[in-house]
Amino acid sequence: MTIPKLALATVIGSLFALPTMAAGIDCAKAASTSDHLICADQTLRTRDVIMSNLYAAAVKEDADKIKQRQQRWVKSLQSCTDAACVRQAYDDQIGFLMTTKGGRRVSINLTAENANGNEGDLSIFGPIDGLAAVSLASSFVGPGGVDAGDVNADNVSGVIPLKEGHGKLSADNCSIGFDRLNAQTWRVSQSGACQFANGVTMQGIYRRQ
Numbered sequence: 001m002t003i004p005k006l007a008l009a010t011v012i013g014s015l016f017a018l019p020t021m022a023a024g025i026d027c028a029k030a031a032s033t034s035d036h037l038i039c040a041d042q043t044l045r046t047r048d049v050i051m052s053n054l055y056a057a058a059v060k061e062d063a064d065k066i067k068q069r070q071q072r073w074v075k076s077l078q079s080c081t082d083a084a085c086v087r088q089a090y091d092d093q094i095g096f097l098m099t100t101k102g103g104r105r106v107s108i109n110l111t112a113e114n115a116n117g118n119e120g121d122l123s124i125f126g127p128i129d130g131l132a133a134v135s136l137a138s139s140f141v142g143p144g145g146v147d148a149g150d151v152n153a154d155n156v157s158g159v160i161p162l163k164e165g166h167g168k169l170s171a172d173n174c175s176i177g178f179d180r181l182n183a184q185t186w187r188v189s190q191s192g193a194c195q196f197a198n199g200v201t202m203q204g205i206y207r208r209q
Contacts, residue, residue: 024052034080041083046129047090047159054094054125054133057102066100095157098123098135107135110186110206117141117199122186122206124178132162134169134178136188140199152197176202184208 025048027039038044059066070093077089097103104123112120118140126132137155144150156176160167165180174194179187190203 024048032078034078034086037080037083037086041086042129043131044083044086044090046131047087047094049128050125050131050133050159051090051094051097053106053128054097054100054103057106058097058100059102061101061105066102069096091158094133094159095135098125098133098157099137107133108208110208112188112204112206114201114204116201118201118204120188120202120204120206122188124186127162130161130163131159132167133157133159134167136176136202138196138200138202140197140201142199152199154196154200156202181205 025035025038025045027035027045030036030039038048055066055070059070073089073093077086080086080089098107103125107123107125110122110124112118112122114120118138120136120138123135124132125134135155135157137153139151139153142150142152156169158169160169160178162178167178169176169178173192175191176194177187177189177191179189181187184207186206188203188206190201194202196202
């Protein structure tokens with residue numbers, strides 16, 4: 001399940017340590033339609049900064065694969081003619097980069113084990129200018145067990161406004177809340193009709209690894 005995200009460059013009072021800011025789009029040299037769309041919208045500029053930092057980390061771990069994917073992504077971005085298209089392009093690439101080795105290395109990573117059979121992983125990058133990228137994945141092992149293939153998994157990612165350790169990712173009838181309990185622990189809540197795989201839930205207490 002993919003949830004649309006809200007997603008410059010100034011790092012505000014950090015809840016987490018951030019990597020050195022990577023160079024992103026230069027609005028003084030904006031040329032293409034997509035460049036101008038990005039430079040006219042602060043949320044898109046923020047996405048560009050987040051994406052640039054995650055890319056810089058990811059490319060150190062698997063250069064050829066990441067560079068090829070990034071080249072394809074740039075072409076898709078440059079084909080955009082409206083802000084919605086640009087936003088979705090950034091959303092997709094940020095979600096991918098969050099799952100790479102490098103992306104996880106520069107993010108805060110937490111895990112949850114729930115009594116209902118779910119095991120979850122939460123990664124958080126940011127905040128930057130009050131926004132954070134989040135990536136959630138959870139797997140559910142049913143009564144048949146792993147050997148019988150009774151396993152379902154799902155994931156979701158996005159860029160959310162994060163204020164005083166609280167944020168929300170919403171789409172359609174699904175809402176996922178993020179609450180920072182302390183430096184090591186986050187609570188994830190889930191409400192509405194979230195169309196995750198059978199048995200899978202994202203909610204739980206996630207603790208830093």
